[in-house]
Amino acid sequence: MTSAFRIRMTGRSTDESHRVSSPLELLFDLTFVVAIAQVSAQLAHKTEAGQALSGLGPYLMVFFAIWWAWMNFTWFASAYDTDDVPYRLTTLVQMAGVLVLAAGVPSAFDEQNYTAITIGYLVMRVGLVTQWVRAAVEHPEGRATALRYAIGISVVQVGWVSRLAMPESWGLWTFIVLALLDLSVPIWAERTGKTTWHPHHIAERYGLFTIIVLGESVSAATIGVQRSLAxxxxxxxxxxxxxxxxxxxxxLWWLYFLEPAAEGLSSHRNRSYYWGYGHYLVFASLAAIGAGLEVAVQPGAGHGEVPAAAIGYSVAVPVAVFLAMLWVLHAPLVPDVVIRPLKTLIAVVLLLLLPLAAPLIGLGGVIIGVAVVASALVAATLLDVHLRASGTRVTGAAAA
Known part of the structure; x- marks a missing residue:
């Protein structure tokens, strides 16, 4: 799309041809690389110190802010992206908010201080609300929905800011309440009319974010290797x-892209919330795998205060969650899931049992086992796909 100074913001077509991510969206995603790297590193530090469970709460809460901010921008862009100067500037505001949020991740983990994260989240929400107000002004057909988005986001944001003044003991339950309210805004807003998001564009955007999170896992493991070599x-x-x-x-990359989400979203637009919201666990589990791998490659990992089984579980559990969520999210969306549920179940059971063998096979054996299970699932699924395709060809030839 060629940038112009100003283009009237109207709902884009749901069947627009050749709809792909814009360069601005790709740049926007890069700011989340920093935030995900921070939260993954903090979880790794907690795991290395034998405090993985205590670090899980802050990890999930901070990751929610990262994921929700990305998701709100992505779905809005799919329906209203104009790529003009005002749109780019409001996107820049949101990018600045992501970087502020990333800077506050260490204090959230170490001191339970969410001030910087809340400020960064506020900056992102200001940019998003500005875009929704603009959509309400320039797109009369979607005005009611856009105004509901702007009002709902603003009201919940008041709650997030007010949370800073509340007692620390209220932290968990106030987070749960406000997170549920945030998740409810799109459902409430779109009761007056659905936004015109593009199914293939959304599927591509989620795929790109999956690659970003996997990339952070590679980065986290590399950092661990560097420390070990030093x-x-x-x-x-x-x-x-x-x-x-x-x-x-x-x-894991291979498995994610085996499931065709775009056609399913096109056929079942009413299930987009289920699929979109469920990806919180997909993305969070992938980032957690990176944290586990970073710890696993540390010198003496599994031989010190943190048992090898515990480190093994820090990798195996998020992999199991990822595999389970692939089936959970795609089963209601497509007529026939590519990765068979029985094979997924077997893989999940094996993953959860593998770390128990750590005293016999060592931490290296556990990580190898996890990789073998995931690779075997890829191979088994590809064989299924080949056999089904061959069966279709044989049936078609016989019918002819």
Missing amino acids: NDGFGGELIVIAVAGLVLLFA
Whole structure:
């Protein structure tokens, strides 16, 4: 799309041909690289200190802010992206908010201080509300919905800011209430009319964000390798875990893109909330895998205060969550899921049992096992696809 000074903001067509991510959307995604790297690193530090469970709460809360801000921008852009000067400037405001949020991640984990994160979230919401107000002014057909979005987001944001003045003991339940209210805004707003988001564009955007999160896992593991090399140099277990981690991430990438979401979203637009919201667990689990791998490649990992089984679970559990969510999200969306549920179930059970064998096979053996399970699921699924395609061809030939 060629940028102009100003283009009237109207709802874009739901069946627009060749709809792909814009350069601005790709730039916007890059700011989230920093935020995801921060939250993944903090979870890794907690895991390394044997405090993975205590770090899980802050991790999930901070990741919610990151994911929700990205998701709101993405769905708005799919329906109203004009790529003109005002649109680009309001997007810049949201990008600035992401960077402020990222700067506040360490204090949220170490001190339970969410001030910087709340300020960054506020800046992002100001940019988003501005865009919704503009949509209400320039697109009369969608005005009621746009105004509901602007009002709903603003009211909930008042709650987020007010939360800073509340007692620390209220932190968890106020987060849950406000998060649920945030999630309710789109459902309430679109009761007066649906926004014209593009199914193939949305599927592509989610796929790109999946790649970003996987990339952060690669980065986290690389940081762990660098620290290990600085302390102990090359070692057999280090090489094994690093290679197994790379194979694992490659297998997870392959599995995600085996499921065709775009056609399902096109056929079942009413299930978009289910699919879109459920990706919170997909993205959060992928980022957590990176944190687990970063710890796994540390010198002496599994031989010190943190047992090998615990480190193994820091990788195996998020992988199991990721695999389970692939089926949960796509089963209601497509007539026939590509990754068979029985194979997914077997893989999940194996993943949850593998770390128990850590005393026998070591941490390296556990990570290899996780990578083998994921790779085997890829191979089994590709074989299923091939057999089904061959069966279709044979049936079609016989009918002819």
